[in-house]
Amino acid sequence: MKKALITGVTGQDGxxxxxxxxxKGYKVYGLRRRTSTPNxxxxxAFKHEIEWISGDLTDLSSLxxxxxxxxxxxxxxxxxxxFVEASWPQPLLTGQITALGVTHILEAVRIARPQAKxxxxxxxxxxxxxxxxxxxxxxxxxxxxxYGVSKVYGHxxxxxxxxxxxxxxxxxxxxxxxxxxRGIEFVSRKVTDGVARIKLGLQKELRMGNxxxxxxxxxxxxxxxxxxxxxxxxxxxxxxxxxxELHTVRELLETAFSHVDLNYEDHVVIDPKFIRPAEVxxxxxxxxxxxEKLGWRQEVSFQxxxxxxxxxxLQRVEWAMKS
Ligand code: GDP
Numbered sequence: 001m002k003k004a005l006i007t008g009v010t011g012q013d014g015x016x017x018x019x020x021x022x023x024k025g026y027k028v029y030g031l032r033r034r035t036s037t038p039n040x041x042x043x044x045a046f047k048h049e050i051e052w053i054s055g056d057l058t059d060l061s062s063l064x065x066x067x068x069x070x071x072x073x074x075x076x077x078x079x080x081x082x083f084v085e086a087s088w089p090q091p092l093l094t095g096q097i098t099a100l101g102v103t104h105i106l107e108a109v110r111i112a113r114p115q116a117k118x119x120x121x122x123x124x125x126x127x128x129x130x131x132x133x134x135x136x137x138x139x140x141x142x143x144x145x146x147y148g149v150s151k152v153y154g155h156x157x158x159x160x161x162x163x164x165x166x167x168x169x170x171x172x173x174x175x176x177x178x179x180x181x182r183g184i185e186f187v188s189r190k191v192t193d194g195v196a197r198i199k200l201g202l203q204k205e206l207r208m209g210n211x212x213x214x215x216x217x218x219x220x221x222x223x224x225x226x227x228x229x230x231x232x233x234x235x236x237x238x239x240x241x242x243x244x245e246l247h248t249v250r251e252l253l254e255t256a257f258s259h260v261d262l263n264y265e266d267h268v269v270i271d272p273k274f275i276r277p278a279e280v281x282x283x284x285x286x287x288x289x290x291x292e293k294l295g296w297r298q299e300v301s302f303q304x305x306x307x308x309x310x311x312x313x314l315q316r317v318e319w320a321m322k323s
Contacts, residue, residue: 005029005072007057007105008079009050012181013121015042017076017224022049024228029070031055031063031079042181057101063108067116074231076119077105080150083185084125087147088277098150099157106161106169117168117231120158123151124175124216124242124283134286137173137238144278155238162236170230172223175242175285178305179220180312187249188217188309191256196313198267199260200321205267209274211250214282218243219300229294242285243298255306260314 004021008014009030018028030050032038040047053069055062057079067075080098081087087094102120109116127135128144143149155171162169178188187208194206218241226241247255253264290296300308 001025001027002074003027003029003070003072004074004076005031005053005066005070006076006078007031008077008121010040010042011078011082012042012179012183012220013177013224013227014076014078015181016179016221017078017227018043018050019046020224020228022046027051029053029066029072031066057097057104060104060107063105064112067108067112072113072116074117074119075105075109076121076227077102078121080121081147083183084145084147085185085274085276087145087150091146094146095150095153098147099153102154103157106157106167109167110161110165114165114167117236118158118170119227119231120154120169120171122155122158122171122173122238123148124173124285125280126152126155126173127283128280130282133282134242134244134284135240136286137240137289144280145276148280159238168231168236170233170236171238172227172230173238173240173285174223174226175216175218175240175283177218177220177223178309180309181220182309188252188306191252192306192309192313193317194267195256195260195262195310196317199262199314200317202317202321205269207269207271207274208249208253209271209276210279211248211253211268211270212281213249213279214246214284215249216242216244216246216284217252217302217305218298219305222299226290226294226296229296233293237293239290239294240285240287241290241296242287243302244285244287245302246282246284247302252306255303256310259307259310
């Protein structure tokens with residue numbers, strides 16, 4: 001039985017990956033931070049199938065212990081302070097977890113289990129103020145937030161450990177990916193939750209930032225399959241994972257509101273609070289390398305994903321209103 005250790009397992013990607021690996025017959029170990037009020041919402045349905053290990057990406061000894069206890073064949077580092085907006089008010093915390101945390105876990109692998117395969121969650125935010133479009137593995141990075149800068153560090157330290165210590169360390173440069181399990185502060189979930197609340201009469205307006213930002217939005221359930229595929233290869237490498245389709249935040253609003261027969265223009269209010277100090281205007285990925293080498297394909301379209309998210313939020317909000 002293969003064994004995998006996942007950091008960030010209670011987050012969106014961690015929960016989809018854990019589900020995928022459990023289906024494949026893995027023993028899944030999940031690293032969890034000690035908190036007085038743990039949040040298992042994303043993993044509730046299969047929480048008891050995960051072996052929980054306490055630890056923290058800022059604490060090397062706990063990571064060494066986690067790797068020794070799990071004897072993991074595959075280590076997926078999905079833990080991070082992952083919200084771009086929060087990285088300006090908390091730049092140091094973001095750096096400690098999202099950047100240096102990667103060195104901590106790589107050190108733990110190097111010391112305790114160098115034969116394990118390692119996956120690092122790199123991000124399209126590393127491309128930031130893009131120098132070419134579409135962005136591929138060879139596109140130079142130009143991060144635009146403390147989060148983006150931290151992810152660039154995490155990416156290069158992964159490459160460096162691969163080259164310095166011959167670790168099997170791969171990095172997935174994932175473009176935005178969403179689902180009903182996405183954190184509520186990210187634009188997709190904020191919109192689908194807002195649509196549900198407006199449709200059910202709980203609120204009238206939705207306060208938003210830059211509607212002209214363009215993103216390449218895929219479905220998280222599709223993207224975690226690429227993570228697994230990367231660790232099934234004979235050699236470690238870096239891959240862009242994206243849909244190759246571009247949409248504006250405005251189109252996202254139109255798609256979500258029209259699904260419940262509403263017009264976004266009647267409800268959306270621009271609030272300067274959500275305009276960022278430095279914006280990433282456009283991200284569009286070219287994933288031909290992943291298609292060729294991993295055989296990876298996107299399955300859920302943008303429209304289908306937004307529909308799934310609106311439906312899930314309608315159900316959730318309705319249920320909360322009744323109870
Ligand atoms: P990011 O690409 O990792 O920053 O993902 P987000 O989902 O947080 O944001 C995607 C884009 O939507 C960014 O360009 C934001 O500036 C834009 N955006 C516009 N209005 C909002 C908003 O109200 N909340 C968020 N999170 N993003 C917004």
